[in-house]
Amino acid sequence: MPVVGLGTFMSKGDEVEKAVYSALQLGYRHIDTADLYMNHERVGKALKRAIDDGIVKRSEVFLVSKLWPTDYRADVMRPRVEKMLSDLQVGYLDQLLLHMPEAWDYPGESDDYSRFFPTTTEGLPAVNASHDLVDTWRVLEGLCEERKVRSIGVSNFDIVRMRHLLRAARIKPAVNQVEVHPFLPQKELLEFCRDEGVAIVAYAPLGAPAYP
Template identity: 45%
Template structure:
């Protein structure tokens, strides 16, 4: 059985290029999905505290370790949630994640968002005076949090550390303050959101990019990437699924890619890598030249995060900026 290609991070660790995403899965689906994935060759699992399903993943891990794989054969990523950005809470949340998963260490631990929430009031603390908004912690900076995160590998509980949803400006800020570059930055990445400047910056700095939502997102009123004629035509020509074509687009750009599915057939087919020619890659890339679409913008969430993370037009009315230092 092929376990796919792997990429070496700046920490020296190797990350399998195709992984299983576990975001937006319904209760009791993830346990089965993880078990299917590992039995069919996946070795990279992408998790997060806020997905509220790490206990399910833990149950699945008990089923496949050591009967199917050794722990050291898996690459397990999880993420620090916004409500634990204060330095004194960083390792505590890591310990909770490890307990949920029933394992002794993570291969990669990411700062999930460049946004701090008020601690001690659950995952989405309510703003005391603004209805429908999250209570932000505007006193804790990204540098404060990153300084705590980069100490974690010394504990043996984490092999590599990184970030998620960070912009070039935010990356420059934490690197300048600490001298430590993230091993990875997990970002929304697909043909409608190529983020060429961020890709080039990351390449120069040796920061690996992991692509989430590689198939886009199923927003009402927005065409699905899998429905674009060029994607369907290339899939038909290659005898592949449209999802395989979009995963291959991310692979062509050097990302690791974490498509999410809970359906056995799709989990298996998403892992079967195909290769795009430069001509096919260029044709798919043209989709993003015609329009720019970011699906995952916290200012649009419910409850709303009143903060400008990406500088997108949808965030123009946000009254807060990311506190970098």
């Protein structure tokens, strides 16, 4: 996994397509996206154009995406991953992450951004408290064994949830992608993951622009 990568959060349309293509031209080989970002098709177009133009080979690019917690059900995960691969125009992902450390209710298929944030009748986040993330992890392990994805990991997991997953995992999470920067050093989490052999991928190294 290349040390420096291009994140595509809050980037859509022509903007993200140009950014990914330019990044590959400049030498970036680690591209990070997610189902939440709703930009898989444009990232895929940029990657395909860079390959067609001889800038990179597919094997040289470390492509990462993430599953959103509304899609942690086994019957939803596999079709979602197949759509990711189709939209990105690739045969496999180098890494697939669980975007958040809890499952939410599945609201059904929709192109509307609101599908990512289902709520209860009281207007609260529709968290599926009965869902065990180990069940979701088993599906990821299967996808990894089938080579649909080459490695699997998590994002935004704290120590408690990491411990729960590590106790049951047949394939250990390769990474935990979390916000890390001088104002949020997360030393205890970093030390725990290091001791467990889980790499930390730091996002928002200068702080998260979308949040105070």
